[in-house]
Amino acid sequence: MTTNTVQNPARLATASVYRYRWVALFVILSVEVMDLLDALVTNIAGPSIRLELGGSYSLIQWLGAAYTLAMAIGLLTGGRLGDIYGRRRMFLIGAAGFTLASLACGLAQSPTQLIVGRAVQGLFGAVMLPQGLGMIKQMFSASEQAKAFGAFGPVMGLSSVGGPILAGWLVDADYFDAGWRMIFFINLPLGLFAVFGAIRFLPEFKSDKAPRLDVLGVLLAAVGAFLLLYPLVQGRELDWPVWCFVLLAAGVIVFGLFAIYETGRERRRLDPLVTPSLFRKRAFSGGLAVGLVFFAALIGTGLVVTFYLQIGLGYAPLKAGLTTLPQALGTVAGFVAAGAGLAEKLGRKLLLIGTAVMIVATVGFALTVRLVGDGITPYHFIPATALLGVGMGLAMAPFFNIVLAGVDHEETGSASGALTSVQQLGGAFGIAVLGTIFFAILPGQVVSHVDGSTAELRTVLTTSGVPSDAQPAVIAGLRDCLRDRTAQDDPDVVPASCEGAGAPSPEIQAYGGAQVRAGFQDATVWTTGVTLVLLMLAFGLAFLLPKKARPEDAAAH
The missing domain is CATH 1.20.1250.20 (MFS general substrate transporter like domains)
Structure with missing residues (x-):
């Protein structure tokens, strides 16, 4: 009151x-x-x-x-x-x-x-x-x-x-x-x-x-989250030293201490940061798990698409923004449809339908990138991204009310805060994990394309005036250069394997650029596969949630 x-x-x-x-x-x-x-x-x-x-x-x-x-x-x-x-x-x-x-x-x-x-x-x-x-x-x-x-x-x-x-x-x-x-x-x-x-x-x-105010609880949650997130973002660049895994283990331990501390506060009738009894409710625990993987997939994939559009395809920022417009419009359409009565009528089914639509759209996006290849334009993305947006709107609209239907009224405040925090935390982990996976895959995909187009490269070298007996060394050097360039943490730094060879001919530059774009294409497709796994996991976990929102919650939103 x-x-x-x-x-x-x-x-x-x-x-x-x-x-x-x-x-x-x-x-x-x-x-x-x-x-x-x-x-x-x-x-x-x-x-x-x-x-x-x-x-x-x-x-x-x-x-x-x-x-x-x-x-x-x-x-x-x-x-x-x-x-x-x-x-x-x-x-x-x-x-x-x-x-x-x-x-x-x-x-x-x-x-x-x-x-x-x-x-x-x-x-x-x-x-x-x-x-x-x-x-x-x-x-x-x-x-x-x-x-x-x-x-x-x-x-x-x-x-x-x-x-x-x-x-x-x-x-x-x-x-x-x-x-x-x-x-x-x-x-x-x-x-x-x-x-x-x-x-x-x-x-x-x-x-x-x-x-x-539970100050120690806030500090434990903050330290635990940072210990998990920092090595996930920086580990690849640092070549995964042992201390990265030590930090990950320490993060898990800190969250364990957080749970013990919050339970103790509840027993002493103090105000816990998150009410521990909530985690004994299947609906709430399931909701946290759904929120974590769903928003990790959502936010992390958005970053991967940015890498692909601006770094891989060379789109200017405005062109990249306009390319994502169909997804945003689809999201609005999904929210409007949910608000027109679908959320109240279907409840959990709408969340499942929305997630299923996102799965189909993600497959469509990956197929578009794979099949269209180097000639892809913003128009090719419209069907998949618009459908993805519709699924997002349908799935997100009923999510919070359905999860909160599984907790008692007096626990709603704590549950709402925890759910919103997990939404943000899922986004942070999605950015860390999917971004790391993308750049870990990229060099190998570029090398694979160079190895698979040796005949084309020999033709390019011959056209550029490189003698046939010198071509194997040039091919090996170009392969190493492209691999190291895409694996380089700082793209402004020229790897040692790219130095000393002199300026390549325009034909060789064009060939190298095509292989890098193809590598970005494949890295995007493979990382999208991780997104699919996360969405399917969210779909399965959604069955832990209540079937309907409380009537008063549905009316309020």
Whole structure:
């Protein structure tokens, strides 16, 4: 139960309905847009960022992983901070911090500065976002809450459609010579609007009985997640030293200590970060597992597609963003169809149908990449990506309500926070694992294509004037060079095997470029196979979930 501690009582028309509630909703939606844009734009802008700041391809992985990991950890306690210190106050702190962190990201001069800025963005976003959702429930009457929450669907849909295109446009347009930095500077007017709008229009709400903050629980969860994530992202570049596996084992141990500590807090009647009794419920544990693998597949595959489009095919950021447009439009269509009554009518079946559609679409995407090959264009991707988006919308729409139907009402707050955190954590692990698999596969696929086209290469060498007796050495050297170039952690560094051979002829350069593109094509197809495994696992785990959402939950969303 909550009570209004409004800093300006004149703003309330009644004790239960807030006078400026619709304006306040607009303020809350503005920060949702900021968060959604920042979760999407770095995939498109990542290659351009790496080109300017330098560093290895893992920088692109960290741009997404640092944000989502920090968000995942922060969301475990973000809502409780509002209960303890007041939702309006924490919304202001979160919005102001997010805006300043966006400015710091836009001004970053090194990969480390940018990654730290992204992590700070995620932490302040986790403070900011839960407050808005809590205030909506208190500002609006029961009859209006469905309309208020219903506004999130179109806003999220428009943001998911416009985010990649906006990122590509801003990077390509290079306004004020800012290039990729504009994707962060665009947050400044939105953030200022949120801050001043919150000061003017948001009321203060605070719990009558504020829970105690579980600081040690937060630290254990953060350390455990970092210990698991860091070696997954950096292990390939470091050639998997022993300490990477030690960190992975330590991460598992830390999460074990976290579980023991949280159980002890519950026994002592203290407020745990995550209610341990939830994990004894099949529906909730199954929901966490589904969320982890589903969002790992979703977010990780998005990064792999960016690698393929921008690095493999050489697409400009705007062209890459437009290529993903059918998927975003399909997602909106899926959400609209689910909201038109399918979610309420079908419940868990809709989640299963959506996941099955995603599996079919993923197979279609892999076949398109494989069969069309080097002549592929953005138009070839439309059928598979649009279908993938529809499946995403159908599967995601009922997910949270169905999982929460398996927990008691008094556990809903803790369960919601844990589910949202797992969604972000799954995204971070998807980026780490699928990105690592992609670049681990890539050199071998390039070598395979060189070995399989030796006759073509001999013809190219003969055309370029290379004597037949010198061709075996040139072929071996080119093979090693292409392998080492694609295996190189930092693509700006020239491997030793590529030095000293002189400038290759245009024909040899064209041949080498074709083999690298073919390698990117195959690495994408193989990594998509991992995505298929994750989606099929999510499909199977979904049978652990309740068949229907609770009626009141379905009505609220």
